[in-house]
Amino acid sequence: MVETKKIEIPVGSKTVTIETGKYAKSATSSVTVRCGDTMLFIHCCVSPEPRVGIDFFPLLIDYEERMSAIGRIPGGYNRSEGKASDKAILISRLIDRPIRPLFPKGYRNDIQIVAQLFSYDQENQPDTLAMLGASCALMLSGAPFEGPIGAVRVSKIDGQLIANPTHQEAAKSNLDIVVAGTHDSVIMVEAGCKFVTEDEIMEAVEFAQVEIRKQCEAQLQFAQECGIVREEFVNPYDTTELKNIINEVAHDMIFDAYHNFDRKYRQDKLDEAKKLVKEKVEALPEDHYIHKIIEETGIDFVAEEFKAAEKKIMRAMILDEGVRADGRKPNEVRPIWCEVGVIPRAHGSAVFTRGQTQILSVATLAGPGMKQELDGVDPEKEKTYMHKYIFPGFSVGEVKALRGPGRREVGHGHLAERANIPALPSQEEFGYTIRVTSDVLESNGSTSMGSTCGSSMALMNAGVPVKCMIGGVAMGMITEPGREPVVLTDIQGIEDFLGDMDFKVTGNDDGITALQMDMKAKGIANETLRKALAQAKEGRLHILSKMREVITEPAKELSPYAPRIFTMNIPVEDIGAVIGPGGKNIRGIIDASGAEIDIQDDGRVTITSNDKEGADIAKKMINQITFKPEEGMVCKGKVVKIVQFGAFVELAPGKDGMVHISQICKERIDTIEGRLNVGDIVTVKIIKVDDKGKISLTIKGVTEEEAANCQ
Numbered sequence: 001m002v003e004t005k006k007i008e009i010p011v012g013s014k015t016v017t018i019e020t021g022k023y024a025k026s027a028t029s030s031v032t033v034r035c036g037d038t039m040l041f042i043h044c045c046v047s048p049e050p051r052v053g054i055d056f057f058p059l060l061i062d063y064e065e066r067m068s069a070i071g072r073i074p075g076g077y078n079r080s081e082g083k084a085s086d087k088a089i090l091i092s093r094l095i096d097r098p099i100r101p102l103f104p105k106g107y108r109n110d111i112q113i114v115a116q117l118f119s120y121d122q123e124n125q126p127d128t129l130a131m132l133g134a135s136c137a138l139m140l141s142g143a144p145f146e147g148p149i150g151a152v153r154v155s156k157i158d159g160q161l162i163a164n165p166t167h168q169e170a171a172k173s174n175l176d177i178v179v180a181g182t183h184d185s186v187i188m189v190e191a192g193c194k195f196v197t198e199d200e201i202m203e204a205v206e207f208a209q210v211e212i213r214k215q216c217e218a219q220l221q222f223a224q225e226c227g228i229v230r231e232e233f234v235n236p237y238d239t240t241e242l243k244n245i246i247n248e249v250a251h252d253m254i255f256d257a258y259h260n261f262d263r264k265y266r267q268d269k270l271d272e273a274k275k276l277v278k279e280k281v282e283a284l285p286e287d288h289y290i291h292k293i294i295e296e297t298g299i300d301f302v303a304e305e306f307k308a309a310e311k312k313i314m315r316a317m318i319l320d321e322g323v324r325a326d327g328r329k330p331n332e333v334r335p336i337w338c339e340v341g342v343i344p345r346a347h348g349s350a351v352f353t354r355g356q357t358q359i360l361s362v363a364t365l366a367g368p369g370m371k372q373e374l375d376g377v378d379p380e381k382e383k384t385y386m387h388k389y390i391f392p393g394f395s396v397g398e399v400k401a402l403r404g405p406g407r408r409e410v411g412h413g414h415l416a417e418r419a420n421i422p423a424l425p426s427q428e429e430f431g432y433t434i435r436v437t438s439d440v441l442e443s444n445g446s447t448s449m450g451s452t453c454g455s456s457m458a459l460m461n462a463g464v465p466v467k468c469m470i471g472g473v474a475m476g477m478i479t480e481p482g483r484e485p486v487v488l489t490d491i492q493g494i495e496d497f498l499g500d501m502d503f504k505v506t507g508n509d510d511g512i513t514a515l516q517m518d519m520k521a522k523g524i525a526n527e528t529l530r531k532a533l534a535q536a537k538e539g540r541l542h543i544l545s546k547m548r549e550v551i552t553e554p555a556k557e558l559s560p561y562a563p564r565i566f567t568m569n570i571p572v573e574d575i576g577a578v579i580g581p582g583g584k585n586i587r588g589i590i591d592a593s594g595a596e597i598d599i600q601d602d603g604r605v606t607i608t609s610n611d612k613e614g615a616d617i618a619k620k621m622i623n624q625i626t627f628k629p630e631e632g633m634v635c636k637g638k639v640v641k642i643v644q645f646g647a648f649v650e651l652a653p654g655k656d657g658m659v660h661i662s663q664i665c666k667e668r669i670d671t672i673e674g675r676l677n678v679g680d681i682v683t684v685k686i687i688k689v690d691d692k693g694k695i696s697l698t699i700k701g702v703t704e705e706e707a708a709n710c711q
Contacts, residue, residue: 003021004019004020004021004022005019005020005021005222005225005226006018006019006020007218007219007221007222007225009132009214009215009218010214011035011152011163011164011211011214011215012152012162012163012164012211013162013163014035014036014124014163014164015035016033016034016035016129016132017032017033017034017035018031018032018033018034018132018133018136018222019031019032019034020032020136020140020226023041024041024043027043027044027045028044028045028046028141028142028143029043029044029137029138029140029141029142030042030043030044030137031133031136031137031140033129033130033132033133033136034119035124035129035164036121036123036124037119037120037121037124038117038119038120038121038123038124038125038126038129039117039118039119040115040116040117040118040126040129040130040133041115041116041118042113042114042115042116042130042133042134042136042137043113043114043116043137044111044112044113044134044137044138044140044141044143045110045111045112046109046110046111046141046142046143047109047110047111048109049109050107050108050109050297051108051109051110052297052298053297053298053299054108054298054299055299055300055303055304056108057100057103057107057108058108058109058110058111059096059099059100059103059111059112059113060110060111060112060113061092061093061095061096061099061112061113061115061134062084062092062112062113062114062115063084063088063089063091063092063095063115063116063117063130064081064084064088064114064115064116064117065081065085065087065088065116065117065120065126065376065377066081066116066117066118067081067375067377068118069117069118069119069120069377070120070122070377072377074375075375076375085376086410086414087376087378089407089410089411090410090411090414091115091126091127091130092407093407093410093411094127094130094131094178094188094190095113095115095130095131095134097180097187097188097518098131098149098151098180098181098187098188098519099113099134099135099138099145099147099149101187101519101520101521101522102145102146102147102149102182102187102522103143103144103145103146104144104146104233104235105235106233106235106236106237107144107233107235109143111138111141111143113134113137113138115130115133115134117130117377120377122167122377122378122379123166123167123168124164124166125153125164125165125166125167125170127153127178128151128152128153128164128178131149131151131180132150132151132215135147135148135149135150135151135215135219136148136219136222139219139220139222139223139228139230140222140223140226140228141228142228142229142230142231143230143231144230144231144232144233145230146522147182147216147219148182148215148216148219148220148223149180149181149182149187149212149215149216150180150181150182150211150212150213150214150215150216150219151178151179151180151212151215152164152178152179152180152208152211152212152215153165153170153176153177153178154175154177154178154179154204154207154208155169155170155172155173155175155176155177156173156174156175156200156204157169157172157173161203161204161207163207163208163211167378167379168379174193174194174195174196175191175193175194175196175200175204176191176192176193177189177190177191177192177193177201177204177205177208177515178190178191179204179205179208179209179212180212181208181209181212181523182212182216182522182523183212183213183216183217184523185522185523185524185525186205186209186517186519186523186524186526186529187518187519187522187523187524188517188518188519189205189515189516189517190515190516190517191204191512191514191515191516192418192421192513192514193422193507193511193512193513193514193515194422194511194513195422195507195508195510195511195512195513196511196512197510197511197512198512198530198533198534198537201512201515201533202526202529202530202533205526205529206526237293237297237301238289239290239293239301239304239305241289241290242281242290242301242302242305243305243308243309245277245280245281246277246302246305246306246309247309249273249276249277249280250273250274250276250277250306250309251309251313253269253270253272253273253276254269254270254273254309254310254313255313256269257269257270257273258310258313258314258317258325259317261325261326261327263326263356263444266325270310273306274302274303274306277302277306278302281302307498310498311498314494314495314498315478315480315498315499318330318478318486318488319478319480319483319486322486324488324495325492325494325495326355326492330486330487330488330489331487331489331535331538331539332489332490333354333473333489333490333539333542333543334354334355334356334357334490334492335354335355336352336353336354336543336546336547337353337546338350338351338352338353338453338457338546338547338549338550338551339351339550340457340458340460340461340550340551341461342360343360343362345561346362346363346364346559346561347363347364347365347462347463347558347559347561347562348362348363348365348458348459348460348461348462348463348464348555348559349361349362349363349458349461350454350455350457350458350461350550350551351441351454352450352453352454352457352547353442353450354446354450354453354490354543355444355445355490355492356442356443356444356445356492357440357442357443357444357445357446357447357450357492358440358441358442358450359438359439359440359441359447359450359451359453359454360438360439360441360454361436361437361438361439361451361454361455361457361458362436362437362439362458363434363435363436363455363458363459363461363462363464364434364435364436364437365432365433365434365462365464365558365562365563366432366433366434366435366563366596366608367431367432367433367563367565367596367598367606367608368384368427368431368432368433368598368606368608369433369596369597369598369606369608370433370435370596371383371384371433372384372386372433384427384432384433384434385417385420385421385424385433385434385435385436386417386433386434386435386436387413387414387416387417387420387435387436387437387438387451387455388405388413388435388436388437388438389405389409389410389412389413389416389438389440389447389448389451390405390409390437390438390439390440391408391409391412391440391443391447392439392440395440395441395442395443395447396442396443396444412447412448412451413438413448413451415448415452415504415506415514415516416438416448416449416451416452416455416472416506417436417455418513418514419452419455419470419472419506419507419513419514420436420452420455420456420459420466420470420513421513422467422513423456423459423466423467423468423469423470423508423513424459424464424466424467425464425465425466425467429465430464430465431565431567431606432464432565434459434462434464436455436458436459438450438451438454438455443493444492444493445474445490445491445492445493445494445495445496446472446473446474446490446491446492446496446504448472448474448504449472449473449474449504449506450472452470452471452472452506452514453470453471453472453543453547455470456469456470456471456547457469457547457550457551459554460551460553460554460555461551461555462554462555462558462559462562463554463555463556463557463558463559463562464554465554466554468508468509469508469544469547469548469551469552470506470507470508470513471506471507471508471540471541471543471544471547472504472505472506472507472514472540472543473489473490473504473505473506473536473539473540473543474490474491474496474502474503474504475487475488475489475490475491475501475502475503475504475505475532475535475536475539476488476491476495476496476499476500476501476502476503477499477500477501477503477521477524477528477532478499478500479500479521479528485500485524485525485528487528487531487532487535489535489536489538489539490539499520500519500520500521501517501518501519501520501521501524501532502516502517502518502520503515503516503517503518503532503536504516504517505533505536505537505540506540507540508544509541509544517529561610563596563608563609563610564608564609564610564612564615565606565607565608566606566607566608566609566615566619567604567605567606567607568604568605568607568619568622568623569603569604569605570599570603570605570622570626571603571626572601572602572603574603574625574626575599575601575603577625577626578599578605578622578625578626579599585625586599588621589617589618589621589622590618592617592618592621593607593609593614593615593617593618593621594609594610594611594614595607595608595609595614595615595617595618596608596609597618605622607619623652624652624653625652625653627651627652627655629651629655629657629686629689629695630686630689631686631687631688631689632685632686633685633686634683634684634685634686634702634706634707634709634710635651635683635684635686635710636681636682636683636684636710637649637650637651637657637681637682637684637697638650638679638680638681638682639676639677639678639679639680639681639682640656640678641678642672642676642677642678644661644672645660645661646658646659646660646661646663646664646672647659647664647672647676649682649684649697651684651695655695656695657684657686657694657695657696657697658694658695658696658697659676659682659684659697659698659699660696663687663696663697663698663699663700663701664676664699664700665699665700666700682699683699683702683706683707683710684697684698684699684702685697685698685699685701685702685706687701
């Protein structure tokens with residue numbers, strides 16, 4: 001029998017069980033996490049030696065879902081899961097973001113965490129369980145992880161906050177927020193909201209921290225029970241002499257560069273200073289310690305320490321002088337200009353420019369048949385609003401091959417998508433499938449928030465009846481021990497790179513729709529978070545006012561190049577007849593009309609066409625298939641056969657009625673000849689439908705008014 005150890009952690013009204021010692025024993029550490037019938041295996045591998053030649057911490061997080069977790073075989077030709085879905089990428093990022101800051105500087109051993117979902121009850125959501133399990137696996141690995149972390153999702157139902165809600169509970173709430181942190185402070189927040197206030201966000205964060213502390217205490221106890229001794233990491237490379245060289249050669253030049261608010265001047269001055277430092281280092285004896293550690297590790301310590309010197313000077317400017325690298329005050333937003341309708345044939349388009357960040361957003365409308373089918377384990381099976389974020393190399397002046405979206409692009413695109421969803425009309429109000437693409441034309445910080453703003457304006461330009469305009473702003477923070485933190489509004493790239501926080505907030509004038517916070521420091525105090533939320537609202541309102549200088553409401557008319565949607569209802573029992581055997585009838589309608597046809601289970605038919613004529617053809621053909629004769633009905637038909645005693649009129653394919661000779665004219669006639677011909681279109685009224693379905697028609701019984709109203 002294998003020896004296993006287990007802990008149970010209460011999270012809200014649920015219990016999470018974590019077990020180790022039973023599976024994947026060749027991994028550095030491995031845990032099984034279970035809540036209800038949702039179960040994940042989380043494995044951690046730590047390399048014994050640092051990786052040579054890198055200047056970053058090589059942490060790799062992979063989250064995987066097996067379709068067998070819900071008893072299904074994947075779709076597609078290969079019947080396999082294939083590449084990671086967007087959702088899997090987003091959860092991988094969710095695990096990574098609170099863990100990465102909690103490793104010491106200079107630690108470069110490879111660490112991989114693999115979280116595998118093997119059972120899913122479609123109630124207990126797996127993302128926060130994966131985060132908790134990843135932290136626990138790291139604690140059991142002995143790596144110098146400065147955790148643990150806890151993670152909890154919070155929703156609010158009937159005024160009550162609940163921890164780790166089910167999918168069904170979260171869907172009813174106007175708040176869906178994931179909070180991760182240590183025992184003492186928050187490290188990461190990810191939220192999708194329906195116009196909630198800053199106070200509601202803080203209430204949820206403080207509620208989550210109670211649950212997070214329980215999780216952290218349980219993990220510390222579990223690691224102790226398992227006899228784990230955490231590695232104490234001491235950076236083996238002393239770069240003090242290199243720091244002194246940089247301070248001696250380049251300090252004044254770096255100071256000058258950051259006190260000149262022209263970006264090009266700053267970059268040129270920094271390049272010149274770095275060149276002088278490198279020359280000084282190269283002039284050192286070949287056996288000098290600095291040369292030895294660079295050769296031994298393959299790490300460019302010169303670039304690393306030069307960046308540290310930049311960071312120190314830039315942060316001192318903000319803390320001591322209240323001045324940022326581009327001359328702004330902490331709460332100032334960069335200059336903004338916008339335009340809409342810039343792409344002639346697009347259904348809607350907008351350009352949002354803020355400082356040196358520029359986004360082109362393009363909205364495209366299509367029928368419901370173009371909705372995205374989701375082949376995943378979640379209850380959600382389709383999407384009718386999609387946002388794609390594209391970040392090419394030229395946006396930062398680099399030569400870079402164009403490839404598919406990476407994890408960063410997927411994450412940024414999802415945030416901007418989530419931000420605008422609460423403002424969208426329902427499918428009943430506006431039956432289109434909507435896709436927005438946001439191309440980054442220039443990047444210097446907060447392209448995801450630029451994409452949020454650009455998307456909102458493009459949707460309005462396309463005539464989508466959105467509830468309101470959505471804006472977004474990215475906040476930063478500079479903090480030093482013993483100093484009051486400084487919150488920065490609308491951070492640029494260098495403030496993101498050298499700062500302590502990246503905090504994005506989206507919404508309208510009254511409330512928040514999405515929120516994402518990542519810390520580079522080891523947490524943020526609640527008072528600072530509250531201040532950041534208040535300052536973000538000021539910045540968001542300013543940005544919205546600039547957007548409204550260009551567009552204030554959705555366009556009254558759709559673009560002439562956008563398809564039109566027409567709806568009709570048919571009896572549910574006729575759906576099969578419209579589709580036909582093997583889809584024969586529906587294909588015939590599509591071929592004849594050029595329209596896109598979508599039939600819902602309740603009998604609602606959506607016809608999407610670029611011209612009214614095509615839609616009319618489709619409607620007529622559907623009406624013919626679903627035609628049911630009733631006494632008193634007036635309709636048009638085609639004469640298909642003439643006999644001695646009358647004429648047969650086709651009312652719909654396969655549905656004929658007979659006009660007796662006595663029902664053709666008001667006067668008595670002995671022959672039909674000269675009165676009706678095969679192929680004539682006539683207006684008739686149904687006077688009887690007998691038990692066998694035979695239809696009797698009249699022409700003479702149709703009044704002038706009935707004939708005029710018959711289409």
